[in-house]
Amino acid sequence: MNDASMSAEMTANLSKSLDFDQAAKPKVVAKDVNVFYGEKQALFDVSIDIVEKSVTAFIGPSGCGKSTFLRCINRMNDTIEGCVVKGGISLDGDDIYAPSLDVVELRARVGMVFQKPNPFPKSIYENVSYGPRIHGLARGKTELDEIVESSLKRAGLWEEVKDRLNEPGTGLSGGQQQRLCIARAIAVSPEVILMDEPCSALDPIATARIEELIDELRANFTIIIVTHSMQQAARVSQRTAFFHLGILVELGATEQIFTNPSDKRTQDYITGRFG
Amino acid sequence: MAGYAFLLIALMTTAAYLLGRGRGARIWAGGDGSKVHSLPGYHGAFVAAWVGIPAFILGLFWLFLQGPIIDQFLIASLPTSMTDGATASQINLLVSEIKNVAAGQVFKEPTPDIVAAAERYELWGQIARWAMIVVALAVMVVALSFARSRLAPRFRARNAFEHVLSGLMIFCSVVAIATTIGIVSSLVFEAWRFFTMVPVTEFLFGLRWEPQIALRDDQVAGLGAFGAIPVFTGTILIAFLAMLVATPIGIFTAIYLVEYSSDRARKIIKPIMEILAGVPTVVYGFFAVLTVAPAIREFGGLIGIAVSPNSAIAAGGVMGIMIIPFISSLSDDALNAVPRSMRDGSLALGATPSETMIKVLLPAALPGIVGGVLLGVSRAIGETMIVVMAAGLIASLTLNPLDSVTTVTVQIVTLLIGDTEFDSPKTLAAFALGLVLFLVTLCLNVIALRIVRKYREQYD
Missing domain, CATH: 1.10.3720.10 (MetI-like)
Structure with missing residues (x-):
């Protein structure tokens, strides 16, 4: 297959998947995103629509650029020296790379959960109240208490920690720490939550708990999850994007990607031929 | 002279290494490969350690002890008229005068007794230095023949050399610890002497510090x-x-x-x-x-x-x-x-x-x-x-x-x-x-x- 026909096929796939979701409103729209780490190009012309209040999974082999793309959406790549992002990404129609945009505000709208649970070495309460405090979301202690309580409840952690809110968050188990990090992200009331392999450091039971939680959160948030586990993508997501070597190969409804992929590379990957 | 002695030890150690390695190489070549325990280099190192280390330690001890022992002989050999009734510091003064004469630094015309003592001192020093070289050589030859006799195909020279190395590292760390202990004990000892003259409470809680007191009677200084x-x-x-x-x-x-x-x-x-x-x-x-x-x-x-x-x-x-x-x-x-x-x-x-x-x-x-x-x-x-x-x-x-x-x-x-x-x-x-x-x-x-x-x- 030559390059031209390949890209033609890709475009066809893309437009097909867009047709599929025409009813849903796109929350994040990326157009021709190219990312460079110094001389090395990590992403090539990625264009994608993320549907509101649904879970989109990014899958692909290691080093395929899925995490890099995820980190473009809240501009965490800004913190990496030598990283250049070209192209446009918009959130509700606002260009997030526009000079007038405030990164701090963007990150309050687009929360993030990392691969390894990273609670601050502070109490559980302070971990959750950190975001609301710096953004001034609460007027007074009672309001802050309410935000902390509701965030922990939505993260499914409240029952386990309500009696020890003043103990350090680092003392929790790995799965609890990750739910604490989710609660911490929710507390700022973001519109989008980015999850970068949130279960890769957890055991199967804790993973199941987080997956359930992701399914519940879908009602209120737009969730994008990067995962290495194809089963996880199949379980939690409505739409799946397959990345390979910095190219967005295929995007579509999760069911279609896993049962009837249109690209040969996707097929090879999900059947375990590589990656 | 001591320098030559240590040079000799170094040369002997190198020679021992080469000898041991040569022997090891012959064992290696003669054995059927799998049966030989250590590489030739380890055999060499083993022999070198046996030859070098005891002789080196002996040399160090010799250098430390030689001075005081000769001094003792010197004092004992002096005519009783010179040492009777003298205090320890007077004897020290006498000994250093003899050493000065022996070294050719004459400050005042020495008495015949002192000249004789200086000659004896010179002679004993010579004997001691030659004796050191002879004894070190003897020790090295004995050690060399012993170590060489141990070499065999199944001899674990590699492990034995490991022991030598760990011993060396322990020695180095002991040097640091011993120095610390020495410094602290000298501080404590001298400070204790001070506190027998000045009470601890005065030192720790006194509000006046005027330490420039007179050392000799004719000096003008504060009371302290x-x-x-x-x-x-x-x-x-x-x-x-x-x-x-x-x-x-x-x-x-x-x-x-x-x-x-x-x-x-x-x-x-x-x-x-x-x-x-x-x-x-x-x-x-x-x-x-x-x-x-x-x-x-x-x-x-x-x-x-x-x-x-x-x-x-x-x-x-x-x-x-x-x-x-x-x-x-x-x-x-x-x-x-x-x-x-x-x-x-x-x-x-x-x-x-x-x-x-x-x-x-x-x-x-x-x-x-x-x-x-x-x-x-x-x-x-x-x-x-x-x-x-x-x-x-x-x-x-x-x-x-x-x-x-x-x-x-x-x-x-x-x-x-x-x-x-x-x-x-x-x-x-x-x-x-x-x-x-x-x-x-x-x-x-x-x-x-x-x-x-x-x-x-x-x-x-």
């Missing part, structure tokens, strides 16, 4: 007072001023380097900080005494405040500059040790870099930074050269940074310079001060290292 409080307050004042300069500048530099600076700025600033750390303290001393102190004095004059020429603030300020790189590099390490995920977590929640720094990174790195500051304090207290040059000598009890104060280290230096006699409280006071200094810096270092270590455990 050994209350160290003014010296301690002076030290604390200068150290405090130094930390006042060093702590904020050092920590802010570290924060800037870790969190805000571009790669290019870091590449320029870091080496400059290293230069600052490498400036000899005596140069800081010049800077304090020739530049900073006059400048502060002039400025004080302009606004109508009297500043002493050796003001504490000049010495303390320059000392602070000296400590900046120390604190900034330790804080830098502490901040870098905070996992990147902490910073990412905070930034991803929409915190600005400075919010992240104040609320997440600094609290997480605080134990490491506090440890660094405490180590800085112990350096400030123990620092000598800057204060010797820039601080005063008079121990005045004041907390005014514009006055002249003195420090423990300055007093130790001045007490031990010039005519000294090690049985007067004046000189022994230096050891008491040294002991206090040692205890304080030891405590600070222990506390600082404990804090730093406790903090390290958190993330590893």
Whole structure:
């Protein structure tokens, strides 16, 4: 297959998947995103629509650029020296790379959960109240208490920690720490939550708990999850994007990607031929 | 002569290595490969260790013991008329006169007895040196034949050499420990002698420090007072001023380097900080005494405040500059040790870099930074050269940074310079001060290292 026909096929796939979701409103729209780490190009012309209040999974082999793309959406790549992002990404129609945009505000709208649970070495309460405090979301202690309580409840952690809110968050188990990090992200009331392999450091039971939680959160948030586990993508997501070597190969409804992929590379990957 | 002896030992050791390796190579070639335990080089090293190490140790002991033993013989051989009724120090004087004559340094016409003794001394020295070479050679030959006889295909030269190496490392660490014990015990011993002359309570709580007492009857000097409080307050004042300069500048530099600076700025600033750390303290001393102190004095004059020429603030300020790189590099390490995920977590929640720094990174790195500051304090207290040059000598009890104060280290230096006699409280006071200094810096270092270590455990 030559390059031209390949890209033609890709475009066809893309437009097909867009047709599929025409009813849903796109929350994040990326157009021709190219990312460079110094001389090395990590992403090539990625264009994608993320549907509101649904879970989109990014899958692909290691080093395929899925995490890099995820980190473009809240501009965490800004913190990496030598990283250049070209192209446009918009959130509700606002260009997030526009000079007038405030990164701090963007990150309050687009929360993030990392691969390894990273609670601050502070109490559980302070971990959750950190975001609301710096953004001034609460007027007074009672309001802050309410935000902390509701965030922990939505993260499914409240029952386990309500009696020890003043103990350090680092003392929790790995799965609890990750739910604490989710609660911490929710507390700022973001519109989008980015999850970068949130279960890769957890055991199967804790993973199941987080997956359930992701399914519940879908009602209120737009969730994008990067995962290495194809089963996880199949379980939690409505739409799946397959990345390979910095190219967005295929995007579509999760069911279609896993049962009837249109690209040969996707097929090879999900059947375990590589990656 | 001793040099030749050690050269001989070195040559013999090399020869032993070559012999052992040659033997090993023959064993290696003769055996059927799998049956031979060690490579030829290990056989060589094994033989060399046997030949070199005992002979070297013997040589060292010989050198240490030779002098005192010959001295004893010398004293015993002197005519009784010269040694009868003489005190130990008179005999010492006599012995050193004999040695001087033997070495050809004649200060006054020696008596025939002394000339004879000097000749004997010379002769015994010769005998001792030759004897050493002969004995060392004998030991090496015996060791060589013993070690060579051990070599065999199944001989575990590799493991045996491992023992030699670990022994060598234990020896090296023992040297450091033994030196520390020696220093501490000499401090304690001399300080104890001081405290038999001056009560501990007077030393620790007395408010007057005038140690320049007369050493000889014809000297004009004060009666002496050994209350160290003014010296301690002076030290604390200068150290405090130094930390006042060093702590904020050092920590802010570290924060800037870790969190805000571009790669290019870091590449320029870091080496400059290293230069600052490498400036000899005596140069800081010049800077304090020739530049900073006059400048502060002039400025004080302009606004109508009297500043002493050796003001504490000049010495303390320059000392602070000296400590900046120390604190900034330790804080830098502490901040870098905070996992990147902490910073990412905070930034991803929409915190600005400075919010992240104040609320997440600094609290997480605080134990490491506090440890660094405490180590800085112990350096400030123990620092000598800057204060010797820039601080005063008079121990005045004041907390005014514009006055002249003195420090423990300055007093130790001045007490031990010039005519000294090690049985007067004046000189022994230096050891008491040294002991206090040692205890304080030891405590600070222990506390600082404990804090730093406790903090390290958190993330590893």
